[in-house]
Amino acid sequence: MADLVTNVAKGRFVHYGATAQAGTGGAKLVAVVLAASGLPTDDALQDADTLAAILATATEQTAMGRKALAGVTAAxxxxxxxxSVDAGDVTWTAASGPATGKLVIAFDPTGSSADSALIPLTVHDFAVTPDGTDITAQIATAGLAVSENA
Incomplete structure (x- = not known):
């Protein structure tokens, strides 16, 4: 399993990042944690065009909850x-619930859209077992995602 940009977002994630950075229409990027149990293949995750499509085959780890990304920049x-698109690290305070397997970063066009309107941009390995302590998803120094020669 690896980090990946979904097929639907290839070549467009910078646009979505810039829209979230500007907050146009309430747009934001949101982190959604998937449970480790029953994860579909990376290929299946990469083919999903909406968060609803991902959640039709994967289980959201809801105890940790979704988090809006702060400090989003597109450059x-x-x-x-x-x-590239970058954002601040994401922290879940006193995290609980089942073990996690993946972290999906999705574009929410209105800030409160239905899962069927959320566009998954990237999927990252995120294997942690919540034990009541804080869990931080560290965004890479190079940024959330970088497109070269695309």
């Missing part, structure tokens, strides 16, 4: 011919 780097 284009003409020197390296790349574009």
């Amino acid at each position: 284009v780097n003409d020197t390296t011919n790349s574009a």
Whole structure:
């Protein structure tokens, strides 16, 4: 299993990141934790066009809850011919519930859209077992996702 950009978001995640950065229409990026038990393959996750499609085959770890990403930035780097989306680390305080397996970052166009309208952008390995302590998903130094020569 690996980190991936979903097929529906390839070439568009910077647009969604910039829209979330601006907060246009209440748009935001949201982190959704998937339970480790019964995870579909990366290929199946990559093919999902909505969060509802992911949740039709995977189980959300609801005890930790969804988190809106803060500090979202989208940037284009003409020197390296790349574009990136970044955000602050995400922390779940006193996390509980079943073991986790994946973290989905989805674009919410209104800030309160139904799962059928949330667009999954990236899926990350996130194997932790909540034990009542804080859990932090550290966004990589290079950013949440980087597109090079795309």
